[in-house]
Amino acid sequence: MRAIVAAPDVEPGHRLTDVPEPEPGPDEVLVEVEHVGVNHGEVRHVRAWPAGTVLGHDAVGRVVRAADGGPRVGDRVVALGVGAWAQRAVFRSDAVATVPPEGDVARFAALPTVGLTALRALRDAGPLSGRRVLVTGASGGVGRIAVQLARAGGARVVAVVGAAGRGAGLAELGADEVVVGLGSVAGPVDVVVETVGGAHLVDAWRLLAPGGTLLSVGWASGEPATFPVNSTFAPGASRSLRSVGDVSAPAADLADLVARVRAGALEIPVGWRGSWRRLDEAATALLGRRVAGKVLLDVD
Numbered sequence: 001m002r003a004i005v006a007a008p009d010v011e012p013g014h015r016l017t018d019v020p021e022p023e024p025g026p027d028e029v030l031v032e033v034e035h036v037g038v039n040h041g042e043v044r045h046v047r048a049w050p051a052g053t054v055l056g057h058d059a060v061g062r063v064v065r066a067a068d069g070g071p072r073v074g075d076r077v078v079a080l081g082v083g084a085w086a087q088r089a090v091f092r093s094d095a096v097a098t099v100p101p102e103g104d105v106a107r108f109a110a111l112p113t114v115g116l117t118a119l120r121a122l123r124d125a126g127p128l129s130g131r132r133v134l135v136t137g138a139s140g141g142v143g144r145i146a147v148q149l150a151r152a153g154g155a156r157v158v159a160v161v162g163a164a165g166r167g168a169g170l171a172e173l174g175a176d177e178v179v180v181g182l183g184s185v186a187g188p189v190d191v192v193v194e195t196v197g198g199a200h201l202v203d204a205w206r207l208l209a210p211g212g213t214l215l216s217v218g219w220a221s222g223e224p225a226t227f228p229v230n231s232t233f234a235p236g237a238s239r240s241l242r243s244v245g246d247v248s249a250p251a252a253d254l255a256d257l258v259a260r261v262r263a264g265a266l267e268i269p270v271g272w273r274g275s276w277r278r279l280d281e282a283a284t285a286l287l288g289r290r291v292a293g294k295v296l297l298d299v300d
């Protein structure tokens with residue numbers, strides 16, 4: 001079968017090639033993959049994987065071999081697991097959820113990693129109703145989902161983007177304010193979903209109200225952060241900085257996200273779609289900050 005594998009010896013660090021068929025273990029389902037999603041970290045850090053590793057984590061496809069208690073053969077599922085960018089892939093049965101047969105099912109492939117990350121990050125922050133939630137990198141994949149989930153939780157949402165054009169569509173997704181740069185954010189915030197790192201992390205921390213929580217989700221800037229001396233404590237004003245990244249055993253949360261999409265309460269923000277043979281082009285656009293949301297590839 002064909003798959004996209006790590007190829008550190010060539011530009012751009014991956015290639016579409018023939019690989020052996022995967023063999024599902026007892027708690028795994030085998031999926032005929034139809035569509036895959038691309039995440040920032042997967043293409044930015046592609047050379048971190050050993051040569052030959054089948055890349056990717058997010059997929060939609062049909063179950064061709066089932067596992068006890070999981071979806072049945074023929075069901076279409078959205079799935080999360082290493083090795084998704086292949087014609088066939090195995091996933092743990094607790095890492096898949098069925099998707100509705102009707103409508104555009106392809107877009108669900110763009111959901112697992114960013115959807116679970118935003119959902120679990122915001123859950124960590126506690127009740128959101130009436131609280132002010134700041135989302136950095138709001139133009140991106142995690143950001144566009146976080147804006148919607150925070151708004152659905154009753155928060156007042158401030159979306160921060162890098163340039164005016166990057167904010168397109170965010171108000172429609174639920175942002176009360178769309179601002180360019182953290183310097184334009186007025187007043188304290190209760191929760192931060194921070195995806196950019198570097199100076200954004202330091203500046204967002206400064207905006208956090210006493211009792212607030214900063215959720216460090218990512219580091220899209222690739223830049224280091226330097227906190228001013230004494231800036232991480234203040235008498236009588238505790239604040240939390242939490243790292244977020246647990247996407248284990250996601251079946252129930254994937255089903256929750258799918259249900260929100262079906263109910264029209266969550267939009268999957270696909271900003272680029274094409275053949276998986278165009279991964280390099282898509283990755284260049286994503287890392288060049290020219291994609292409004294997610295990259296979706298068709299396994300054609």
Ligand SMILES: NC(=O)c1ccc[n+]([C@@H]2O[C@H](COP(=O)([O-])OP(=O)(O)OC[C@H]3O[C@@H](n4cnc5c(N)ncnc54)[C@H](OP(=O)(O)O)[C@@H]3O)[C@@H](O)[C@H]2O)c1
Nearest residue numbers: 040041137139140141142161162166218219220221245289
């Ligand atoms: N913890 C986890 O499990 C987890 C899960 C998913 C993602 N992540 C991480 O979270 C971060 C965001 O992921 P994502 O999928 O939302 O990525 P994305 O779609 O590429 O969005 C990242 C956003 O960051 C902003 N940005 C600011 N400086 C940037 C720079 N130098 N290069 C690129 N983008 C820059 C861009 O917004 P503007 O163009 O508006 O400035 C961009 O839209 C990444 O670091 C990713 O690895 C972590």
